[in-house]
């Protein structure tokens with residue numbers, strides 16, 4: 001383990017927000033995490049687990065000990081007749097994992113290409129995009145309990161995945177540091193192409209039987225077109241979750257706003273497009289202080305240059321109020337706010 005003090009977190013969050021960690025410890029193995037737990041001072045101190053900082057809004061300096069997860073390694077664990085089992089260290093970049101699996105001939109993660117952040121954070125919010133969620137490819141994960149120092153291996157039933165949700169946002173929040181994740185990539189591979197923008201790509205290109213790499217290329221092209229690159233414009237991706245409502249609530253909104261974009265879910269509930277609602281309230285392209293709403297996608301809040309976390313949250317609250325005023329729906333932020 002490597003301990004540093006007074007560390008600027010600005011380079012470690014994709015929104016580029018200023019904050020200082022009193023103590024930052026880089027952990028590269030389970031043994032490193034156990035050393036932190038057994039440490040006479042660090043052991044008892046409150047802790048915050050940091051991956052790539054791409055789902056994080058920092059509104060203040062961090063008095064907690066920041067554990068920066070840097071566990072390396074990607075490998076094929078098993079080639080079963082029905083699936084490849086791949087394991088990756090929590091500190092690996094998600095995109096590096098996706099590209100590695102594709103280059104090795106273990107497809108299945110291509111719809112999740114180009115999502116920023118680390119492998120270890122992916123189960124925390126059950127990352128999802130273009131018709132696929134992490135839970136669809138999840139086998140199990142290893143972690144270390146930050147109270148006891150004991151190693152744990154958890155399967156999908158304990159992880160309790162939901163829409164941008166898991167047990168790591170509830171009873172195990174801040175309690176288990178994920179060190180490795182294993183993925184089950186089904187054989188034979190079947191593309192997941194039901195998402196509207198992918199159907200459009202098939203129509204545009206005339207390729208109805210794409211390879212895994214072709215799907216990844218399509219996904220990356222769509223994402224590059226509509227999402228700001230955090231290296232150029234600070235942001236945390238979608239700022240709000242798409243609200244899920246009952247069919248009755250949805251009908252009530254449709255009566256008032258017939259154009260509202262909504263998607264029926266298999267369980268009978270309905271997902272509303274938060275970006276559409278924010279746009280309908282006139283927020284697209286607006287700026288408040290040094291934070292703003294991205295002009296190509298109203299669901300994404302951006303750093304216009306030099307923003308602080310409080311400005312981002314002021315803007316977020318103003319958006320929540322106007323969406324509530326018009327639709328009676330409370331938008332819930334997707335990133336972790338500290």
Ligand SMILES: Cc1cc2nc3c(=O)[nH]c(=O)nc-3n(C[C@H](O)[C@H](O)[C@H](O)COP(=O)(O)OP(=O)(O)OC[C@H]3O[C@@H](n4cnc5c(N)ncnc54)[C@H](O)[C@@H]3O)c2cc1C
Pocket residue numbers: 014048049050051052053054055056069090115116117118119120121122124125126127128129168176177178179227228229230235236237238336
């Ligand atoms: C441009 C852009 C596009 C995005 N697109 C998508 C998208 O399409 N779909 C989607 O789902 N998300 C998307 N995101 C959000 C983000 O990329 C994901 O949530 C990602 O998984 C966060 O990873 P991270 O390593 O940066 O996590 P961080 O921001 O560092 O942490 C997020 C949370 O996870 C916890 N955590 C991190 N690592 C660990 C660990 N090893 N063990 C336990 N807890 C941990 C942290 O404590 C924190 O609570 C996007 C973000 C950006 C900036």
